[in-house]
Amino acid sequence: MDLGGGMWQRLIAVVLVMTVAAGCTGQGEGSGGGNDEDLLRNHDWTQMPGTSARDDILRVSALDRRIVEQDSSGGQPNPPLNLAGPHLRSDGDFTVTARMSGVGDDGGDSWLRLYGRVPVIYDEWRQERPSLRVGVTADGQVKVQIWDGKSDGPAISKDFDCGCSGTVTLAVSSIGDTFHVKADGRRLGTVHDPGVFAEGTVWFGLEADAGEDERREGWSLTQLLARAESGDSLRVIEAPQLRQEQSDDSLRARAADVGRPFDVGTALAENPLLTDSRYRALAGSQFSMLTPENAFKPQFLHPRPGVYDFGDADLVVRFARANGMKVHAHTLVWHEALPNWMRENDGPQEVRRTMLQHITMVAGHFKGKVAEWDVVNEPMSDDEKSYTNGDLGLRSDQSPWFEAMGEEYIDEAFRAAHRADPKARLFLNEYGIEEEGERWDALYDLVKRLKKRGVPIDGVGFQNHEYTAGDRTDPETFRSHVQDLAELGVQARVSEMDVPIREDEEDGRQTQADEMAGKLRVCLEEPNCTSFSTWGFTDRYGSTADTKIYPPRMADSLPWDAALRPKPAYERLLEAFDEA
Incomplete structure (x- = not known):
């Protein structure tokens, strides 16, 4: 098969099968290239927001988490994902199988979301990255939404008539640049894939929308499997160890x-x-x-x-x-x-x-x-x-x-x-x-x-956000x-310090270092004074990024840059400790 002028590209096949129907095998549709990996049992889902686990079944409740603007306007959805649980790394095609119950019949929507890259939550703002969301809506339709990482809303959204409720089997296969959608074995149609899983990773999120009935009980996930296809490699990755090595030079x-x-x-x-x-x-x-x-x-x-x-x-x-x-x-x-x-x-x-x-x-x-x-x-x-x-x-x-x-x-x-x-x-x-x-x-x-x-x-915490040159205060004033x-x-602390540098500012990083060290x-x-804290430490995730554009433009505000390299501010902070 010739792809793009003879250049072979990796094919990623994702099959999501949501099923509680009697007689359903729960197997994804593929060439049978590998054994199923059980992602639900013997893995940690206890930190998944909005869920409770019992007898290897996850109950998904409606959280309706949203991020409002500083003026209390808006309400960007902020659905959760399982950071501390298993995720996938694949060198090629793979299948994911999920079994659900209680969907589409209680006034709310039920969703499984697969993240190719985990979103970044800034200070009251969420940057969406590539992901696929598939679910059954309250009116029995199957909906597929795709985020391409270029805006906070889905770039592609497509509904398929299904008449689904209670017991549903969904299959979404990503092959090349196309998602193929099935329900209970019936072909529903296709959706363009902009490369959601191009990095070969899949993180899992589960969502329940409350709908008009605030008392909605949610739905249950009873099975989640993964399988490599066509001889490709697939690994289940557990959450990393939280304990980090310590250093005497820190x-x-x-x-x-x-x-x-x-x-x-x-x-x-x-x-x-x-x-x-x-x-x-x-x-x-x-x-x-x-x-x-x-x-x-x-x-x-x-x-x-x-x-x-x-x-x-x-x-x-x-x-x-x-x-x-x-x-x-x-x-x-x-x-x-x-x-x-x-x-x-x-x-x-x-x-x-x-x-x-x-x-x-x-x-x-x-x-x-x-x-x-x-x-x-x-x-x-x-x-x-x-x-x-x-x-x-x-x-x-x-x-x-x-x-x-x-x-x-x-x-x-x-x-x-x-x-x-x-x-x-x-x-x-x-x-x-x-x-x-x-x-x-x-x-x-x-x-x-x-x-x-x-x-x-x-x-009292002194935030010390120095957003403009006028915010920069003589340390002796702070001392008084x-x-x-x-x-x-009463005690005091520096609680949230950051010093954004303007592009046209000469010796900006030296000024940044002086302000923090002072x-x-x-x-x-x-x-x-009991502690000194900065509001983040690396510009890679700094909340002073310019969020008026998408993706946001990173600022220059913190002791480590976006590549996690230390700046003069870090060295000056070390020197301040040494001098003390």
Whole structure:
């Protein structure tokens, strides 16, 4: 067979068979080139969000996870995948067989998704990469959707009449550049394949849409098999070991020699943590503390009323414990990263009840597993009027918590967190307070009021996002604020530092290095400063990437570049420790 002017190309055949029909064999259609590998039994699916396992059957529930914009608009779907479970690597054609039950007859859609490349979750934004999604819709159709990695929506979507419900057998074969779709052995049609599995890897995701019935129970996966075809090689790859080798020449080794408890940390994302070995190695060897970049935010782990899913968050905690790292948990109460239902509560008492129940459940789940909490994140206003109209500088217009309870929501949040996790240190986290001005003054006055009322606040996080040249603050100004907090008996930390460099900026990386090292040096010299953390550590996954284009343009903001090579900032941070 001549492909492309005589150039042989690898053929990838994927057959997805979803079946619960009596008498179905569950075998994919192929040439029978290999034995079936059971991907469901004797493999770890316990960390798959939205599922529960019993007797080798996975029950898939509707999570409806979505990522909203910072202004609370939009709602980009954020379906889960099994990062800590098996995935495939194939040198050629292969077959995947899946058996499902309870599909298409309860008002919702049921989906199996195969990812050629795992998506990247930035700070409140998801970059889709090539994947195939196939399922049975509520009206009994078979739908195939294909993402090509060039936008956050499917590039190809095609419906096939099927009349499927309850018991369904689906088959999708990818041969060359075409997917062939079958249902219960019947040919439904074809869909163009833009090269979803060109890299020879397959990751698995399971989804249940709630539809109009919020009480939908979901569906069950009872079989998942893989088989190589035509003599091609196929391997089942387990999740990697979380424990990473340590080095004496690292940031965390330097922090251990400070002479008092002090941690150096970073924000981490779970997707690259499990899929990028170099990212994982640096994360586990360089830092003594991690902040979950997204996994602890309400829209990720509390997507629907009464529905909590800690799968991704637990995974991050497992990584920390495997590598002797502390967890600074982020965040319990914020006006952003909220699922839409949290903004739709009926009246102040319902808002208060929602907030307290969320804190109690989440902080209680991680009791004893995390060292610190960002209890309240970014309570200060960006509106100058808030500093003169009696709001005392607190954010009011976008915060459902302030609108319902006023300043008292902060007191209640800290007290609830302390009840749920009494040994954890509790922080208030804010940006722009490194600088002099009304924002810092109002924050300082707020902390004084909280201390006077006996609120159990232990510290304040200075985010230190230096997005523009005007955000760059003299370290001595930052020092004076840390010392002011010390007089109140309050700790301080650098919580989210990054320093984006403009393309036209001369000596930008040197400036970046100076800014980071200067703030670290202050922390090392002030006894009440307990840690220094950057918001991510490599530009490969940095949240300051330009997400107005697709795929996003990477920024130059962090101590390691997109190729995971250390920059001058990393060397200067090491020097700051040595000087201390």
